[in-house]
Amino acid sequence: MSYTIDRVLADISFADAEARTRAALAERGFGVITEIDVAATMKAKLGREMAPYKILGACHPGHAFAAIEASPRIGAMLPCNVMLRAVEGGVEVSAVDPVASFAAVEEVGARKVAADVRAIYAEMIAAL
Template identity: 75%
Template sequence: MSYTLNRLLENTPFDEAEARTRSALAERGFGVITEIDVAATMKAKLDREMTPYKILGACNPPRAFAALQADPRIGAMLPCNVIVRAVEGGVEVSAVDPVASFAEVEAEGARAIAAEVREIYVDLIANL
C-alpha cells in the first residue's frame, strides 16, 4: 500500500496548482491550518536551492474532533498533509493516505474516519 495519493498536473504553473489544491480542499470542508514552504525554509536554513515545494496541513474539524475522541493520541498524525511540488513536466500533488497512516491505530472509530478522509482525498486528487 502506498502512503500517498498522487496526481501529476501536467504543464501547470505551481501557483495555479497550489490554488486549485487549496480550493479543492475548501470545497470538501478542509481548511489549511499549517503551511510549510519547504523551498524557502531550505534556502533560509541551509542556503540550498530547490524547486517549489509546499506542505499544506489540512484539517476537517468535525472529522478531526471525532478522531481525537476515538483516540486522543491521534493528534500525533494530524493534520492530514498535502504536498504541492514542482516536478519535470508540471506539478505533483500528493496527499497522505490516512488509511495507511492509521494502519496501526487500534481505535476502530479513528480507522473509520481515516477511511472517510481517504475517500474524500481520492476524489479530490482525481478531480484537480
Template identity: 65%
Template sequence: MAYTHDRIMADTGIDDAEARVRAALTEAGFGVLTEIDVKATMKKKIDKDMDGYKILGACNPDMAWEAIGLAPRIGAMLPCNVILRSVEGGTEVSAIDPVASMQAVDNAELHKVAGQVRDMLVRAVDAA
C-alpha cells in the same frame, strides 16, 4: 501499502496548482491550517536550492473531532499533509493516505474515520 494518493497536474505551475488544490480542499470541507514553503525554508536555513515544494496541512474539523474523540492522542498525527512538488512538465500533488498512517493505531472505529477522510482527500486531489 502506498502511503499517498498522487496526481500530476500537467503544464501547471506550483502556484496555480496550489490555488486549485486549496479550492478543491475547501469544497471537500477541509481548511488549510498550516503551510510550509520547503524550498524557501531550505534556502534560508541551509542555503540549498531545490525545485518548488510546499506542504499544506489540511483538516476537516468534523472528522478531526470524531477522530480525537475515538483516540485523544491522534492529534499527534494531524493535520493531513498535502504536498505540491514541481516536477518536469507540471506539479505533482500528493495527499497522505490516513488509512496507511493510522495502521499504527489499534482502533477499528478510527480506521473507519480514516477511510472516510481518505476518500475525501482523494476526491479533492482528483478535482483540483
C-alpha cells in the same frame, strides 16, 4: 500499500496548482491550518536551492473531532498533509493516505475516520 494519493497536474504553474488544491480542499470542508514552504526553508536554513515544494496541513474539523474522540492521542498525527512539488512538466500533488498513516491505530472509530478521509482525498486528487 502506498502512503500517498498522487496526481501530476501537467502544464500548470506552481501557483495555479496550489490555488486549485486549496479550492478543492475548501470545497470538501477542509481548511489549511499550517503551511510549510520547504524550498524557502531549505534556502534559509541550509543555503540550498530546490524546486518549489510546499506542505499544506489540511484539517476537516468534523473528521478531526471524531478521530480525537475515538483516539485522544491521534492529534500527534494530525493534520493530514497535502504536498505540492514542482516536477518536469507540471506539479505533483500528493495527499497523505490516512489509512496508511493510521495503520498502528487500534481504535475502530479512528480507522473509520481515516477511511472516510481517504475517500475524500482520492476523489479530490482525481478531480484536480
